[in-house]
Amino acid sequence: MQVHRDLQQLPVFRNAVITIGTFDGVHTGHQYILQQLQEAAAACNGETVIITFDPHPREVLAPHDKSVRLLTTLDEKIMLLEQRGIDHLVVVPFTKAFSELSATAYLEDFLIRTFNPHTIIIGYDHRFGHNREGGLELLEAEQQKFGFRLLEIPQQVVHDLTVSSTKIRKSLLEGAVQLANELLGYPYFLNGTVVHGDKMGRQLGFPTANISLNDSRKLIPAQGVYAVTVTTGGRTLKGALNIGTRPTFNGTELRIEVFILDFNEDIYGHPIRVNFLDYIRSDRKFDSVEALVVQMKDDVEKARVLAD
Numbered sequence: 001m002q003v004h005r006d007l008q009q010l011p012v013f014r015n016a017v018i019t020i021g022t023f024d025g026v027h028t029g030h031q032y033i034l035q036q037l038q039e040a041a042a043a044c045n046g047e048t049v050i051i052t053f054d055p056h057p058r059e060v061l062a063p064h065d066k067s068v069r070l071l072t073t074l075d076e077k078i079m080l081l082e083q084r085g086i087d088h089l090v091v092v093p094f095t096k097a098f099s100e101l102s103a104t105a106y107l108e109d110f111l112i113r114t115f116n117p118h119t120i121i122i123g124y125d126h127r128f129g130h131n132r133e134g135g136l137e138l139l140e141a142e143q144q145k146f147g148f149r150l151l152e153i154p155q156q157v158v159h160d161l162t163v164s165s166t167k168i169r170k171s172l173l174e175g176a177v178q179l180a181n182e183l184l185g186y187p188y189f190l191n192g193t194v195v196h197g198d199k200m201g202r203q204l205g206f207p208t209a210n211i212s213l214n215d216s217r218k219l220i221p222a223q224g225v226y227a228v229t230v231t232t233g234g235r236t237l238k239g240a241l242n243i244g245t246r247p248t249f250n251g252t253e254l255r256i257e258v259f260i261l262d263f264n265e266d267i268y269g270h271p272i273r274v275n276f277l278d279y280i281r282s283d284r285k286f287d288s289v290e291a292l293v294v295q296m297k298d299d300v301e302k303a304r305v306l307a308d
């Protein structure tokens, strides 16, 4: 997949079959649209082109609203779309000026002039241009003039997409990892770097790699203990992961830390990815460190089975 971040440097697309969207999560609902895109491209010997915006339009239009919680960062989206065999991802720098283009300018000066699309695949309710003034009706009216084919994603499909995104977020925030994964079509994951903690893990017999997330906008699943797989240094191993404030030690700050099974290496500063496979239990305050250690032993044995 080619990733284009500069609109001035785009290639000339061959029969571009385009769609526009944020595709956060690239989940099973999105995957259905990607399939439509690929079928349409195969039928006209064209190229699949996804147009997305970065930063997220909401971050530009409502900069004080820090509530955006991403299922996938741009880099993660790139990886997932690449895996799906998409030909081009065009990352449009979303600016205030871009958001103020009239619907006609957006259509004629941006979409048509930049992509000369063979086919546009778009949700029935897709809006574009300043104040969201443009929509399907404008695309339909201009179809003849510019000679593109219009494929509308029906209401039911768009509805299901929205429901999926909402369900995935809600499930992760409740620790219902299996349901989230089913809807995503892959295990939810976090990417980060291993940082120093309080050096207590090793004393407990469970060294835990503390993870600092690459992107603070990423959605963090519910506090609790999870069975995960851990990818670091090109290997994938099983792990028992805790998201919590370590109430046993009267901690206050949220930590994400993972004990990696059958592993003993210094990985401070290394990139790490954790894939959530199952929820084991909620985290809690133990009366003694010994009681926590007994529980952690049990967690690790559960993770060994669940992360298989």
Ligand SMILES: Cc1cc2nc3c(=O)[nH]c(=O)nc-3n(C[C@H](O)[C@H](O)[C@H](O)COP(=O)(O)O)c2cc1C
Residues within 6 Å of the ligand: 197, 198, 199, 200, 201, 202, 204, 206, 207, 208, 209, 210, 225, 240, 241, 242, 244, 245, 246, 247, 248, 249, 257, 258, 259, 282, 283, 284, 285, 286, 292, 296, 299, 300
């Ligand atoms: C599988 C697992 C489960 C955990 N469960 C709890 C818990 O229920 N309550 C708690 O206070 N801390 C829990 N912890 C966090 C430990 O207290 C933490 O790993 C320990 O404080 C070491 O921290 P350090 O890496 O900063 O040295 C858990 C950690 C792991 C890896």
Ligand SMILES: Nc1ncnc2c1ncn2[C@@H]1O[C@H](COP(=O)(O)OP(=O)(O)O)[C@@H](O)[C@H]1O
Residues within 6 Å of the ligand: 194, 195, 196, 197, 198, 199, 200, 201, 202, 203, 206, 207, 208, 209, 210, 258, 259, 260, 261, 262, 263, 264, 265, 266, 267, 268
């Ligand atoms: N099995 C393991 N799982 C996680 N980290 C491990 C493991 N074995 C060694 N390590 C190393 O030990 C560190 C964690 O040890 P710990 O005593 O918990 O220190 P910290 O409080 O800095 O996290 C990890 O960052 C990693 O470099």
